Amino acid sequence: MPVLLAGGTASIPADLTAVILGPMFLPALDPAGPPDATSVLVRVGTAGVAIRSGAPPEGAVFVGALDGRQCWAVDDAEAGPDTGALDLRRLWSEVDESTWAAAGRAVQLVEWARTHRFCGRCGASTHEVPGLRAKRCPRCGLEAFPRLSPAVICLVEREDGTALLARGPQFAARSYSCLAGFVEPGESLEEAVTREVREEVAIEVTAIRYFASQPWPFPHSLMIGFNAHWLSGEIEVDGTEITEAAWFSARKLPGLPPAISIARSLIDDWLARVGR
Numbered sequence: 276m277p278v279l280l281a282g283g284t285a286s287i288p289a290d291l292t293a294v295i296l297g298p299m300f301l302p303a304l305d306p307a308g309p310p311d312a313t314s315v316l317v318r319v320g321t322a323g324v325a326i327r328s329g330a331p332p333e334g335a336v337f338v339g340a341l342d343g344r345q346c347w348a349v350d351d352a353e354a355g356p357d358t359g360a361l362d363l364r365r366l367w368s369e370v371d372e373s374t375w376a377a378a379g380r381a382v383q384l385v386e387w388a389r390t391h392r393f394c395g396r397c398g399a400s401t402h403e404v405p406g407l408r409a410k411r412c413p414r415c416g417l418e419a420f421p422r423l424s425p426a427v428i429c430l431v432e433r434e435d436g437t438a439l440l441a442r443g444p445q446f447a448a449r450s451y452s453c454l455a456g457f458v459e460p461g462e463s464l465e466e467a468v469t470r471e472v473r474e475e476v477a478i479e480v481t482a483i484r485y486f487a488s489q490p491w492p493f494p495h496s497l498m499i500g501f502n503a504h505w506l507s508g509e510i511e512v513d514g515t516e517i518t519e520a521a522w523f524s525a526r527k528l529p530g531l532p533p534a535i536s537i538a539r540s541l542i543d544d545w546l547a548r549v550g551r
């Protein structure tokens with residue numbers, strides 16, 4: 276089955292989700308009962324994330340219910356390095372999908388708490404707003420909500436069954452992926468797809484269709500995946516974000532992005548449709 280992380284289960288009836296995916300993660304603002312000594316603790320330190328069990332310490336942030344247990348995020352930045360801590364990307368291959376989703380949310384909430392301790396307008400210390408995932412400034416009233424940066428990612432296909440894959444300067448050797456970029460203020464998701472593809476490879480696209488989305492906690496993105504069709508233009512890379520791009524057929528593929536990514540889900544979906 277294609278990897279559609281956390282929230283990619285929209286097409287599966289809710290009562291079947293637990294059967295198919297195993298443990299369930301339900302994000303929530305507050306726990307259903309008092310803090311529980313058998314909670315799942317996501318300890319977010321400087322060296323990565325460690326999944327532990329126990330009672331949430333003072334200052335822990337509720338993440339949600341993980342397989343029926345309370346799940347809390349703990350900011351471990353002040354503590355010594357946890358020898359069992361793993362980078363979130365490495366954690367992905369060590370835990371089930373729901374636990375990884377909870378860990379990703381925990382990292383985002385801790386990151387938000389760390390970077391919103393003071394009001395961005397007047398500099399006063401902020402405090403939590405009861406009943407809301409928000410921080411409010413007691414002096415000027417400014418409210419800050421968890422930071423999310425939406426980014427579109429798109430697989431562009433041509434009539435001949437090929438798909439456009441590209442690589443940037445920071446990519447692993449010989450590895451290609453879909454085109455992606457952050458959404459600009461004032462722009463729709465479809466406009467962001469059109470602009471990103473045009474800017475990065477000078478191609479015009481049409482038939483932009485939503486595929487799926489994926490929380491991407493590096494550190495606070497939301498990836499929104501699309502399919503699109505080539506309309507016109509020849510590939511001309513921008514030379515900065517994208518250094519190489521080409522039309523690939525299913526029979527001659529480059530290195531592909533890891534299974535953790537929605538990029539890989541887009542590519543696997545295309546490969547399934549073109550009959551690889």
Ligand SMILES: [Zn+2]
Binds near residue numbers: 396397398399416417
């Ligand atoms: Zn303020």
